[in-house]
Amino acid sequence: MKKFIKKSLIGLLTIGVLTVILIFFFPQVLYVSALGQKMLMKMEGEQVAEFYFKENQTSKDTLYMKGIIYSNTLTDIKKVLDNNPQITTITMVNVGGSIDDEVNLVASQEIRKRNINTYLPKNGMVASGGTDMFLAGTKRQVHPTAKLGVHSWSGGDKVALDFPKEHEEHKKYLNYYKEMEIPTDFYWYTLKAAPADGIHWMTSEEIINYNITTDTRSELLSLQEKLSSNEFKGRGTENNQLAQDLITTYFENVGLGKFNNTYNSPFTFINKKTTKKREGTNIIGYIKGKKYPNKYIVIGAHYDHLGIVNDTIYNGADDNASGTAALLVLAKHFKSHQPEHSIIFAAFDAEELGLHGSKFFVENPPIPLEDIQLNFNFDMISRNPKNEIYVVGTYPYPQFKSLVEKVAKTSSLKVSYGHDNPNDKTKDYWMFSSDNGPFHKKGIPNITFSEEDHPSYHKPTDDFENINPTFYKNVVKLIQKTIENIDQNFPTK
Template identity: 45%
Template sequence: MKRAYLLYILALSFSFISCKTQNNTTVKTEVKPTINYSFNADNLLENIKELSSDKYEGRRTGTEGAKKAKNYIVNQFKTLEVKPIKGSYIQPFAFGNYQAENVLGLIKGTENNRKHIVLSAHYDHEGVKNGQIYNGADDDASGVSALFAFAEYFAKNPPKHNVILAAFDGEELGLKGAYHFVNDNVIQQRNIVLNLNMDMISRSEKKELFAVGTRYYPQLKPTIENFKDIGSVDLVIGHEGLTKGDDWTYSSDHAAFHKANIPFIYFGVADHEDYHKPTDDFINIDQQFYKDAVQTIITVFNQFDSLDL
C-alpha cells in the first residue's frame, strides 16, 4: 500500500507538469502557443473603445457624431502615414436627405501597381433613438479599428498589391457608401481584384468567425478552407445561401463589390443579444477573441496578397 501510494503521488506530481489524469486515463493538456500580434493590440482596443463611446452619439450618417468619427479616422490615417487618394481622404456623396462621407486611404503595393485589394468596414451606426445612444462597438467600430491595425502592420510589412483602406458611410441605410465607392470610379472597377469586408468581428459565443464568399469565388476557397486557426478563433466557411434563409451574401458592404463581379470575402460573427441595441458597447466585446480575429484576417490577407489575383 505504501509503494502504491508513493507511485500515486509521483504520478500526480508528474501530471502537473505534462498532463492531467482522470479515471486512470492519461490525457495530454493542450498548451496554446503565445500569439505574436502583428499590430499593437492595446491600440486596437483603445480605438474601438473610443469610436464606440458616447461622444460620437452612435455615428448616424449626417450627424455631428458621424463627423467626429470621420475626423477621428482621418487623423488616425494621417498618424499611421496612410496616403490619401487623389489628394483627399474624403469621398463625399449624397442620397435622399443625407450628406455622407466615405473615408479612404491608400497603401501602395511593392509589386502590383495597378491592382487593388479593398479592405473595408463601415463607420456609421444607428445614432440616438428614444434618448438612448446606439454605440455600435461590434457593429462596426470593430471593423474600423481593424483598418488601423492593418495600417500598423503595413508600416513594417508593405503589401504586394495596392491596398485601399475604406471606412464606408451609410451602410445602415442601404450600403450607400460601398455602392458609391464601387460606382464612382475613384478606382476603376477592373483594377479592384478583391474586397475583404469586416463587419462585426469582436465577439462570438461559439468563437466562430465566418468567412462568406467562397461559394461564388471558388479560387478563394483553398485559402480559407486550409487556414490554420489562430488563438481562440475558429474560421468557418458559412452563411452562403446553401440553406434557405441563411444567406449573408448581401448583408453588408461586400454586396456592392459582388454585384460588380469583384471577388469578396466577408468576415463577421453571428448576431448576438446586443445586435442593433443600445447595449452594443465596448464593455461587451470579447477582447481576446477580437484580437485573435484581427490577426486571423491579417494572416488571410497575406495569403491572398501572395497570389496573382
C-alpha cells in the same frame, strides 16, 4: 582544523565519485531528478531557476526570476505565489531555457491561471523554454534592449521537423500556444528559426507579428472603445464628424496615400424611409504594392451606426466599431509590411441606411474598377460566445477557400463558412447584407468576416463592455494572416 579539511576533502571526493557513477551508469537520474539537474547545471556553469525579491524592494507585487527552469520549478513557483498572493508581475531577468519541458509548460499554465503578468526588463533575456514561460503572462511587456530567443528541439537522433505535423510531440506545444492566445504558426516558425543547438533572437517585427507582447495589440481595443463611447453619439451618419476626424487623423499619422489630395470622399443619397436627401462621407486611403502596384485589394468596414434613437445612444461597439478599429490597425500593419498588391483602406459611411457608402465607391471608384481584384469586408467581429467567426464569400468565389482554410487551421477560433449560398435555406443569405454587396453586384470577388447576430444587435446594449476581447483579437489576427496569404499567393481564376 585538519580534521575538518580532511572530512571536507572526503566529502568532495565522494560527491565526485557519485557524480561520475551517475553520468556513466545512470545518466537518466541526472535528467529526471531535481538533484541531478542541479548537478548538471553546476557542471555546465548554469544556475537552476530561482525566484526572489530585490533588496530594499518597497513593493512586493513584483517577483524576479533567473536561471534554468527544472523539475522543481513548478513546486517553487506555486510556493512563492501561495505565500505572496499580492504578486502581479514576474520580471524574467535571465531565463535561458528549461531542462524539463513538461514541468515548464505546467508551471507556465500556473502563471496564466493566476492572472500574473510577465516583463522582460532592460538587458533581460529569455530563450527556448524561458520564452515559452514568458508567453504565459496575462500582460506581456518587453524592454527595447531585452532579447527573446527561439530555436527548434530534438529528440534522440531526430529533430522536430522530422516528426509528422500530427505527432503528439507537436500537439503539446500547439495546444499550449493556443491556450496562451499565441498564433500556432509561431510554433512552426520557431522550428525553422534556428537548429536545436543554435538560437535565433527575435526581431521587433517578429515580436509584433506573433503577438509576443500584449501592448502591441492594445491599440485595437482602445480604438474600438473610443469609437463606441458616448462621446461619439452612436456614429449616426448625420452626426459623424468625430468618427471622421479620428479616422482621417489615423490615416494621416500612418502615412496612407491620398486620392485627389484628400482622404474624404463625400456623397449624397436619398433616405428611403424619409425620402430626404442626405450627405455621407467615405474615408479612403491607400498603400502601393511592391509587385503589383496597379492591382488593388480593397479592405473595407462601415464606421456608421444608428446614432441616437428616442434619446438613447446606440453605441455600436460590435456593429461596427469593431470592423472600423480592425481596418485602422491593419492599415498601420501593412504600412510597415508593404504588400505585393496595392491596398485601398475604405471606411464606408451610411451602411446602416442602405449600403450607400460602398455603393458610391463602386460607382465612383478612385481607380479603374477592373483593377480591383478583391474586397475584404469586416462587419461585427468582436462578440461571439461560441468563439465562432464566419467567412462569407468562398461559395461564389471558391478560388480563395483553400487560402483561407490554410490560415484558419492555425487559429484557435471556430472558423465557419456559409451564408453565401443562395440555395442553402438553412442560413440567411449575406452576400448583399453588408458593404460586400455592391462589390458582389459588380462581379468583384469579396470575402466578409462576420459573426451571427447576438441579442444586442441594433440594441443600446451593443457596448464595449459586452464584447469578447480575446475573440476579437484572434479574429483580427486571422484576418491579417488571411490577407497576407492571399496577397502573396493570389489565385488565378
